[in-house]
Amino acid sequence: MKFFIDxxxxxxxxxxxxxxxxxxxxxxxxxMAKEGISGAKNIxxxxxxxxxxxxxxxxxxxxxxxxxxxxDEGEYLxxxxxxxVVKVPxxxxxxxxxxxxxxxxxxxxxxxxxxxxxAILAAKAGAxxxxxxxxxxxxxxxxxxxxxxxxxxxxxxxxxETEILxxxxxxxxxxxxxxxSGADIVTCPLSSILGLLKHPLTEIGLAKFLADHAKANx
Ligand code: G3P
Numbered sequence: 095m096k097f098f099i100d101x102x103x104x105x106x107x108x109x110x111x112x113x114x115x116x117x118x119x120x121x122x123x124x125x126m127a128k129e130g131i132s133g134a135k136n137i138x139x140x141x142x143x144x145x146x147x148x149x150x151x152x153x154x155x156x157x158x159x160x161x162x163x164x165x166d167e168g169e170y171l172x173x174x175x176x177x178x179v180v181k182v183p184x185x186x187x188x189x190x191x192x193x194x195x196x197x198x199x200x201x202x203x204x205x206x207x208x209x210x211x212x213a214i215l216a217a218k219a220g221a222x223x224x225x226x227x228x229x230x231x232x233x234x235x236x237x238x239x240x241x242x243x244x245x246x247x248x249x250x251x252x253x254x255e256t257e258i259l260x261x262x263x264x265x266x267x268x269x270x271x272x273x274x275s276g277a278d279i280v281t282c283p284l285s286s287i288l289g290l291l292k293h294p295l296t297e298i299g300l301a302k303f304l305a306d307h308a309k310a311n312x
Pocket of ligand 1: 225229
């Protein structure tokens, strides 16, 4: 399973890269706004800055919701760097646009996915990545991980090549469960990735090794 970081924060992207486990980045308009990035020129430079840090794919989301707007915006975003993937919402014009981008060799990430039916449509349109929002499904007391497992089963049966990118990840357990449920990629905050490190027995064991070494070596 690949690890993407779900942020527009350059320091966190650099930290994840330095950690040695980073395969890509996903952003969305809320994450860009959280970093105070606004205005077409600033947004463009920020995407370029992210693409300079990471070699892997970087999802840049369109804000248009009509077919021609999505096409114009997506084609422009795709020119910013070779590792840009155009992120398109799961709406009728979005699916139509993904189909167009597929025919032009522009890679896409279909976002705001909450059902297996939506996942089938995105795969049929040729989306490179599919982003089911597991945390938001859990928020309404449905089962985000069951959604990942169902989509993984359908994609395997049908031989769809679209990769399942588990999104809206909130903690380290989500990452482990996404791996078990068949996600190809998980995108998450840095805190969730670092949460995988934690185990009290590791801390206790390391403290004892170091104490024993110090005792034996003076
Ligand atoms: O990748 C989508 C993600 O950013 C949404 O996460 O926590 O806002 O549901 P969240």
